[in-house]
Amino acid sequence: MLIVTCPVCGAEGDETDFHFGGQAHIARPATSNPEGISDVQQRDYLFTRINAKGLHFERVRCDRGCGKWFNAARDTMTMDFKAFYGATELPPPDVMKQAKGGWAEYFEMRMKKAK
């Protein structure tokens, strides 16, 4: 049983009080540039997933509390949550540093863009 804390309203509950929404940090490419989107970009948006074994970042909705979506960092081998953070935020820096593979590449790209 996963115990989740909503970072928006502070409610704590088990996994049945929340809804899991799959991989976090997926931007819809067609939002800013609908004509310029290739089939490959659209495929990646809809289907291609990092599917990390270990530290993973996912979307969660606070079903029986405030109803807001937020993000969670969870290890998919141990089921341990590392952080809960806002839907538009990046994970806490110490958690972000532990990311590997596809997630490490993604956060590196985000940090470069921010600069």
Added chain:
Amino acid sequence: MLKPRYSIFSLARNAMNYHKDWEKAWRSPQPKAEYDAVIVGAGGHGLATAYYLAKNHKMTNIAVVEKGWLGGGNTGRNTTIIRSNYLQDPSIAIYELARSLYEGLSQELNYNVMFSPRGVLMLCQTQHELRAFQRTAHANRLAGLDCRMITPAEVKEIVPIINDDPNCRYPILGAYYQPRGGTGRHDAVAWGYARGADALGVDIIQNCEVIGIERDGGKVTGLQTTKGLIKTKKVGVVTAGNVSTVMDMAGVRMPIESQCLQALVSEPIKPVLDCVVMANTVHGYMSQSDKGELVIGGGTDPYNNYSQRGSFPALEHTITALIETFPIISRLRMLRQWGGIVDMTGDRSPIIGKTPVEGLYVNCGWGTGGFKAIPGSGWVFADTLANDRPHKIAEAFTMDRFTEGRFIDESVAAAVAH
């Protein structure tokens, strides 16, 4: 290498000797320096691929590498249901190829896989589900499958323990029945293919984890494993829930998410159920093993998981549904419960074929329903690997369907709503 055949005579001969002299079913060789092809993953699909590569395509200088023990993943963790009554034509073709191969598999492999065509019955418990299955029934009839819709009275006759109260929350409105579907002995399928492949000269190397895929100019040149470098120009990745992890080693990101699917068995009881019943609206399916245990499965847990241990709410959901459907089981004790990591695609159909890396092939995405497909999957994947082009039945299942939008949508038609 010719293996002594299993038969009533070999059984009698070995009984005389207190069963001390049975030959090993397969060797445990050290890897050679180089193979013509290497299959990653010794589950049912991987071993069937190796067997058909050797038998149908005469490729005998091949190996299957496995990080754990053979048949220890989803092949040994499923609820052994075999059926082919899917909605879409490409699915019907591949699942029916598999189901028909199961019919002769024990003879073919000289290994009793205990295929039992006891019938699979998919309940219709809402008007919507009834219509959806009628649609599937028409599609299947056009494809020549032996399936039919049956009435609530026929359901009660086939499954006397079912709750047929018309006033319950989800009453039985009918069922979709495939009499030639059924169950098999899942471990025996892996062991039979392993023994068969080994007899044809295939090296099955257990406790050998792949840790890297060597490439040169976009072509596969070998595999780095925990037992050293194995050179090969062809690699077939058949690693189910771990497929994203292995394909990442070659820089290929997959349209797959790995989730946990649980199953459980009850204490053994006298025969009460001689077919497979799937209750899709309420998420539960059940059959009775030859030992008398009720074999129970349900839906996947709602989040990514690699731990092979599932969540209790998902189990509770399944049990609740089945107690409503079969009130007789409410006081049964459950003996064992386990989880397997299933590889889910967006359209709930498998991915079979080539990848952007030359010499690298993948067979994955079987999700919650791979066991039934093992012989067909191995058959078409071996052909794809040997001839470097998709087998006719595998053509629709290539990975580029996600770019082109050619989905084989079984998410609605699948036995259990996802």
